[in-house]
Amino acid sequence: MSSATIVRVSDVKKQFDLGKIVVEVLKGIDLEVEKGKYISIMGPSGSGKSTLFNMIGGLDKPTSGKVFIDEVDIAQLDAYELAWLRCRKIGYIFQTFNLIPVMTALENVTLPMTFAGLSNDDATERGMELLKQVGLDGRHAHKPSELSGGQQQRVAVARALANSPAIILADEPTGNLDLKTGEDIIDLLKTLSNEHQVTVISATHDYKMLNVSDQVIWIRDGVIDKIQERDELEIRTGGLENSHS
């Protein structure tokens, strides 16, 4: 099963109708993502990577074309099945962390498990375990406002893993973090994705991500510019790493 396709994007186009003009953000994207890989979608702001990311996550529907997750066309799903998909199959990580501000770290992590029908005790036990894995032992009763950016993102990583999803979608997970904290989060994501056997797809323009990616997809002006495997990558982050140590 190692080469099974988990995400397939076929000729996806997306237009935004702004009234007077129609902006074509995605101009036909074909993509296949293998199970268990760590994928980075790279591209400058406005290249359409966030839009593509939203399509893969089932957060937005393409104007034309199809997105398959586990060979299921997500355009065919009704609201209930889509919610189920978001709950059980996909874990989301956002640039702005997006923790629920009124809930503690533990409650944030256990919320998706509650949706998935886990009992309170089981959810709490698994939540504590996940918080431990992301290095937040003993911080479970803290509200997001009492945690630093890096810690909030760790809670978000734990939350994304809550229901053992097949895919983790990370939209610029390091965008709001400083260099060192961002690196820690990337390492954490890489380690946990190996441990939990989960595919990670991350939209980013952070070159630090290249180090851990199995595959990098470069997007430019709504089309795929090139796809590079790990061994083809020119790792040029050495300079960055030296500059802050």
Next chain:
Amino acid sequence: MKRLIALPLKKSAAIAFQSIRVRFFRSLVTTMSLVLAVAFLCYIQVSNDFAQSLLASGNIEARQILVKAGYDIEFGEQTIATSAKQRWIVILSLLVCIVGIINAQLMSVTERFREIGTMKCLGALDRFIVRLFILEALMQGLAGSVAGAVLGALAAAIASVSTFGLAALATTPWLSIVSSMLGAVAVGTSLSLLGVIYPALLAARMQPVEAMRVEQ
């Protein structure tokens, strides 16, 4: 595989309660207009209860006090109903109140766009969101209405004693006061629920991607 998405009622109630507690001041402001409207409604009705019981005591002096206090009592009449003017003012105050509640709830939905969107990304169904808002409104409505009813009844008792003298207390109509208060609580709670329906539907129908796009 069983495709189950669930949010037990107990858990939703806990989340709703927590939301109110954390945003206590804001909830208080939302609830305040309800408290005042219900207090006014209750005040009018309990005042009438007092006047009614005074009239029913059959005391000729009591009847004179009532007429003096401005009640139009025809000769031989044994009941005092709320006047048309009173009813209008009460209805108006309730209308103002419900508009206030809708306004406050819409604000609260806008404020929580991102939170709602995140919940939907985590797999929340539309009806979970609606249920959360309705539970919050129910709690706020009950608390606000009870506070308003007690406030209104107290004010009515004080006002009755000051206009009718201690004679009013001698014939305190406990039963009708309690039923007036219960009625006011029911009206207040329904108003709170009525006011949240549109904002809650608005929140639930939102696409998660829109919620994520909101700058904060």
